[in-house]
Amino acid sequence: MKHNFGAGPGILPHEVLKQAAAAVVDFNGIGLSLLEISHRSAEFEAVLDEAVKLVKELLEVPEGYSVLFLQGGASTQFAMVPYNLLPSTGKAAYVESGVWANKALKEAKFFGEVDVIASSKESNFTYIPKDYTVPADAAYLHLTSNNTIYGTQLHEFPASSIPVVCDMSSDIFSRKINVADFGIIYAGAQKNMGPAGTTLVIVKDEILGKVDRKIPAMLNYRVQIEGGSMYNTPPVFAIYVSMLTLNWLKSKGGVEAIAKENKAKSKVLYDEIDRNPMFKAVCAVEDRSDMNVCFVMENPELEKPFLKLCDEKGIVGIKGHRSVGGFRASIYNALPITSIYVLVDAMQEFAEKNK
Amino acid sequence: MKHNFGAGPGILPHEVLKQAAAAVVDFNGIGLSLLEISHRSAEFEAVLDEAVKLVKELLEVPEGYSVLFLQGGASTQFAMVPYNLLPSTGKAAYVESGVWANKALKEAKFFGEVDVIASSKESNFTYIPKDYTVPADAAYLHLTSNNTIYGTQLHEFPASSIPVVCDMSSDIFSRKINVADFGIIYAGAQKNMGPAGTTLVIVKDEILGKVDRKIPAMLNYRVQIEGGSMYNTPPVFAIYVSMLTLNWLKSKGGVEAIAKENKAKSKVLYDEIDRNPMFKAVCAVEDRSDMNVCFVMENPELEKPFLKLCDEKGIVGIKGHRSVGGFRASIYNALPITSIYVLVDAMQEFAEKNK
Numbered sequence: 001m002k003h004n005f006g007a008g009p010g011i012l013p014h015e016v017l018k019q020a021a022a023a024v025v026d027f028n029g030i031g032l033s034l035l036e037i038s039h040r041s042a043e044f045e046a047v048l049d050e051a052v053k054l055v056k057e058l059l060e061v062p063e064g065y066s067v068l069f070l071q072g073g074a075s076t077q078f079a080m081v082p083y084n085l086l087p088s089t090g091k092a093a094y095v096e097s098g099v100w101a102n103k104a105l106k107e108a109k110f111f112g113e114v115d116v117i118a119s120s121k122e123s124n125f126t127y128i129p130k131d132y133t134v135p136a137d138a139a140y141l142h143l144t145s146n147n148t149i150y151g152t153q154l155h156e157f158p159a160s161s162i163p164v165v166c167d168m169s170s171d172i173f174s175r176k177i178n179v180a181d182f183g184i185i186y187a188g189a190q191k192n193m194g195p196a197g198t199t200l201v202i203v204k205d206e207i208l209g210k211v212d213r214k215i216p217a218m219l220n221y222r223v224q225i226e227g228g229s230m231y232n233t234p235p236v237f238a239i240y241v242s243m244l245t246l247n248w249l250k251s252k253g254g255v256e257a258i259a260k261e262n263k264a265k266s267k268v269l270y271d272e273i274d275r276n277p278m279f280k281a282v283c284a285v286e287d288r289s290d291m292n293v294c295f296v297m298e299n300p301e302l303e304k305p306f307l308k309l310c311d312e313k314g315i316v317g318i319k320g321h322r323s324v325g326g327f328r329a330s331i332y333n334a335l336p337i338t339s340i341y342v343l344v345d346a347m348q349e350f351a352e353k354n355k
Numbered sequence: 356m357k358h359n360f361g362a363g364p365g366i367l368p369h370e371v372l373k374q375a376a377a378a379v380v381d382f383n384g385i386g387l388s389l390l391e392i393s394h395r396s397a398e399f400e401a402v403l404d405e406a407v408k409l410v411k412e413l414l415e416v417p418e419g420y421s422v423l424f425l426q427g428g429a430s431t432q433f434a435m436v437p438y439n440l441l442p443s444t445g446k447a448a449y450v451e452s453g454v455w456a457n458k459a460l461k462e463a464k465f466f467g468e469v470d471v472i473a474s475s476k477e478s479n480f481t482y483i484p485k486d487y488t489v490p491a492d493a494a495y496l497h498l499t500s501n502n503t504i505y506g507t508q509l510h511e512f513p514a515s516s517i518p519v520v521c522d523m524s525s526d527i528f529s530r531k532i533n534v535a536d537f538g539i540i541y542a543g544a545q546k547n548m549g550p551a552g553t554t555l556v557i558v559k560d561e562i563l564g565k566v567d568r569k570i571p572a573m574l575n576y577r578v579q580i581e582g583g584s585m586y587n588t589p590p591v592f593a594i595y596v597s598m599l600t601l602n603w604l605k606s607k608g609g610v611e612a613i614a615k616e617n618k619a620k621s622k623v624l625y626d627e628i629d630r631n632p633m634f635k636a637v638c639a640v641e642d643r644s645d646m647n648v649c650f651v652m653e654n655p656e657l658e659k660p661f662l663k664l665c666d667e668k669g670i671v672g673i674k675g676h677r678s679v680g681g682f683r684a685s686i687y688n689a690l691p692i693t694s695i696y697v698l699v700d701a702m703q704e705f706a707e708k709n710k
Contacts, residue, residue, distance in 0.1 A: 002386040006393050009591060017388045021379040025372055031357040031669070033372045035550040035596065038361050038672065071426040071552070072573055075587035079571030103572075110569045190588055195390040197426070197552045197590035214465045216434030217458075218427055232430035233545055235552035236364060237592055241390065314386070317393065 003339035005329045006317025007148055007292060008170065009190040013334045016244045023240060034240055039233050047240050048229060054246035058254055061179050061202060066225045068201040069239045074169045077186040077199065078104040080219050081165050082111035085183075086139050087211050093117045093138040093162070097154070098125045098147035099323070100167060105142070111213075112139070124323070125150045127284035134160045140183055140207075146171035148191075149321040151294030151328060152287040157181060163207045171291045172200065173249060174333055175259040183207045191291070192333045194242030197235045249333065258333050259290075265331050265340050266290040272344045278302070278351040282324060296326030303327070306350050313346050315339075358694035360684045361672025362503050362647065363525065364545040368689045371599040378595060389595055394588050402591075403584060406598035413601060413609055416534050416557060421580045423556040424594045429524045432541040432554060433459040435574045436520050437466035440538075441494050442566050448472045448493040448517070452509070453480045453502035454678070459522060460497065466568075467494070479678070480505040482639035489515045495538055495562075501526035503546075504676040506649030506683060507642040512536060518562045526646045527555065528604060529688055530614040538562045546646070547688045549597030552590045604688065613688050614645075620686050620695050621645040627699045633657065633706040637679060651681030658682070661705050668701050670694075 004011040027034040030043060037043055052067045061067060070076070081104075086092045091113035094105040097120060108114045115138060118129030125147060134141050140163045146153045148170040157164070163183025172187035179185065184203045190196040203221050217223045223231050229239075252258055270288060273279045273295045282294045297303050303326060310318055320326040329343060359366040382389035385398060392398055407422045416422060425431070436459075441447045446468035449460040452475060463469045470493060473484030480502060489496050495518045501508045503525040512519070518538025527542035534540065539558045545551040558576050572578045578586055584594075607613055625643060628634045628650045637649045652658050658681060665673055675681040684698060 004387060004391055006391065009391055009394060009588065011391050012388065017380055017390065020390070021376040024376040024379060032359060032671070033367065035372065035375070036359055036361065036364055036366050039364060039551065071428070071590070072431070073426070073587045076427070076573045079573060083571075107571050110571055188588060195592055196394065196588045197593055216438075216462050216465055218431045218434060232428045233364065233543060233551045235426070235590060235593065237550055238552055238590065316387070 001314055003313070003315045003342050004317055004335065005315060005331065005339070005343070007321070007328060007330045009196045010330055010332045011334045012195070012241070012245060013248045016241065016248050019244050020241045035237060039230060039236055044236055047243055048234065051239055051243035051246065054243060054250060055200065055202070058173060058246060058249060059177065059179055059202070064205055065179060066203050066205055068203065068221070068224050069229045069234060069242070070199045070201055070224060071197070071235055073199055074100070074167050074186060074188045075103065077167070077201065078107040079110070080221070081140075081142070081184060081186075082108040083213070083215055083219050084208060084211060084221050085163070085165070086112040088112050088213065090139045091115050091135075091137070092140050092142060093135050094142045095119070095129055095132065095144070096121055097128055097144050097152065098150055100147070100169075101142070101144040104144070104167060108142070125152065126282060128152050128154050128287040134158060134162060136161050138162055140165050143167070146289055146291050148292050148330070150283055150324060151289045151292045152283050153289035153291065155287070163204065171289070173246070173255055173258070174262050174291055176255050189238060189242050191330075194245050195238050197238030198242060200242075261337065262290045262331070262333065265335070265337050266293060268337065268340050268344060269293050269329060269331065272347055276347055276351050278354065279347060282326065291330060291332060293329045293331060294320060294324055294326065296320070300325075302354060305354075309346055309350050310343070313342060315343055315346060318343070356669055358668070358670045358697050359672055359690065360670060360686065360694070360698070362676070362683060362685045364551045365547075365685055365687045366689045367550070367596070367600060368603045371596065371603050374599050375596045390592060394585060394591055399591060402595050402598055403589070406594055406601065409598065409601035409605060410555065410557070413528060413604060414532065414534050414557070419560055420534060421558050421560055423558065423576070423579050424584045424589060424597070425554045425556055425579060426552070426590050428554055429455070429522050429541060429543045430458065432522070432556065433462040434465070435576070436495070436497070436539060436541075437463040438568070438570055438574050439563060439566060439576050440518070440520070441467040443467050443568065445494045446470050446490075446492070447495050447497060448490050449497045450474070450484055450487065450499070451476055452483055452499050452507065453505055455502070455522060455524075456497070456499040459499070463497070480507065481637060483507050483509050483642040489513060489517060491516050493517055495520050498522070501644055501646050503647050503685070505638055505679060506644045506647040507638050508644035508646065510642070518559065526644070528601070528610055528613070529617050529646055531610050544593060544597050546685075549600050550593050552593030553597060555597075616692065617645045617686070617688065620690070620692050621648060623692065623695050623699060624648050624684060624686065627702055631702055631706050633709065634702060637681065646685060646687060648684040648686060649675060649679055649681065651675070655680070657709060660709075664701055664705050665698070668697060670698055670701060673698070
């Protein structure tokens with residue numbers, strides 16, 4: 001058995017995978033594969049409706065927000081957000097908490113002025129910048145809620161008088177959020193929501209339509225809202241598997257229940273990292289992520305042998321990102337706490353052996 | 356058993372679906388689902404490499420072209436093409452052969468001047484416009500090789516001194532084409548290539564980089580080429596199933612072999628439509644598509660009862676597009692000729708009963 005700590009595309013619930021596989025051969029007993037039916041069929045429309053309903057239910061999305069399933073990943077949102085929200089004579093405020101935030105702000109520069117109001121770049125993003133004032137004259141404030149590469153997470157969102165746009169790719173559905181505090185939330189599916197190939201966008205309708213620029217249809221939130229995520233053929237399979245995963249989450253008790261589990265999981269692992277003299281965490285304690293736990297070894301020469309031990313125990317995907325090194329254990333919703341115990345056991349066993 | 360004449364997402368080979376389903380549970384015996392492995396893993400990189408290789412092999416793509424698997428469908432290409440190729444002071448030539456061509460040219464208008472050099476709109480697109488001169492001073496000529504809704508197909512591509520950009524969404528891999536004649540070929544996967552969720556783009560490298568405009572990374576062909584379709588997380592599953600489908604096509608003898616089968620299939624059906632006094636084809640004989648066969652009934656009141664008969668015989672997806680009415684039998688690569696015989700039998704049985 002494998003223990004999948006991969007950073008994404010990441011682990012999905014086993015029962016979801018079994019259902020998805022069945023639908024690829026015969027969808028709901030209709031004698032056709034999910035992959036070969038029209039996206040305009042009643043069967044798929046029911047899937048999309050259910051997926052949207054589950055997002056609204058699980059995140060308690062208030063009135064006045066639209067829920068979209070798009071293509072192109074968060075990287076397309078990096079451009080789509082300023083395309084729709086940043087006037088060419090205006091400015092947008094960005095908090096640079098990692099490489100993805102940096103990519104987002106670079107795209108925004110194509111469309112208007114970008115004010116990087118805070119950055120932790122000088123420390124290789126080991127903490128979440130917090131001391132800043134949100135400029136009241138900016139079109140929006142852009143945040144990244146969880147920084148997969150560095151293992152930092154925004155545990156408290158700043159107060160803001162301007163719309164807050166947040167990339168939640170790596171922690172959406174892992175904890176309770178107050179959607180009403182945001183103008184746009186976007187997230188690539190491939191961490192907590194489903195497979196790669198679709199992107200969730202939750203957008204407050206009233207913030208749209210304030211920019212003069214002509215926007216290509218596929219990049220225009222209003223066109224996508226009007227088309228109900230079906231302006232063109234949507235990524236049918238990715239949406240279906242996301243729907244199944246959200247249904248699984250609901251059956252587990254929703255985001256509050258999973259948030260408790262996630263906290264418990266990350267605590268077991270951080271406790272071991274802090275206790276075990278062979279390992280150390282890399283980022284600011286108060287900003288530690290409950291999704292991606294990054295750590296290194298006191299003696300870097302032991303990292304390879306430890307990876308080898310992990311491999312023997314079926315622990316996969318924990319090699320750290322090249323820009324941080326060491327290890328990154330991604331512990332998304334679908335990862336059972338038993339996998340954490342296996343990792344902790346391996347850390348203890350390794351420390352014992354290499355005393 | 357179902358006979359799937361759906362226009363798209365359309366029929367896929369049964370063995371491809373079985374392989375895809377197996378990979379969703381356990382990919383190549385690695386103990387993990389294809390959906391939960393990193394797109395940077397050796398396993399997925401091999402899939403993407405193989406998919407690119409198969410495209411090059413099946414279409415005999417010459418040197419100097421890049422093969423991309425992107426997201427966003429042909430509709431994103433409608434904007435991406437002019438974004439990358441149409442200078443803001445330049446113009447592009449479009450042949451308007453259907454609603455999709457019309458959508459493409461509308462997007463181009465956001466970026467520069469659009470010269471609609473020919474259109475069959477006045478006849479509800481029942482033929483392919485042919486009498487036109489390609490303006491030598493345009494940045495490119497845009498064509499649609501097959502018009503799914505109307506059942507017309509470009510059987511001979513026009514000579515052009517400027518780069519030809521062609522939307523081949525509904526007939527790619529159905530026949531031999533000379534890639535060297537094109538600047539860009541693009542196609543949503545969900546007809547002949549795979550499931551919805553990825554878009555094939557074949558681009559001649561030398562036509563890029565001639566426009567001053569700043570292009571968002573995800574919409575920039577050069578960025579996508581440099582990233583090898585992995586500038587960000589690609590649509591893993593859709594690419595995998597496309598690879599399987601292309602492999603299936605190769606095992607069938609490639610595009611020349613399938614083109615013969617497709618011709619044979621369409622001939623059986625058109626022959627019956629022409630012979631059977633109850634039915635008639637809707638578009639110009641010389642422009643008839645080998646992919647989408649559109650036909651109506653002499654007596655429109657009999658269309659509903661005929662659909663009912665089809666339903667009884669397991670014939671699905673043949674209701675015509677609302678803008679044409681009647682019937683549309685999409686007979687993509689994966690549809691066996693036996694399904695055509697079942698449809699023809701139904702037409703004969705119906706005509707006999709309703710004499």
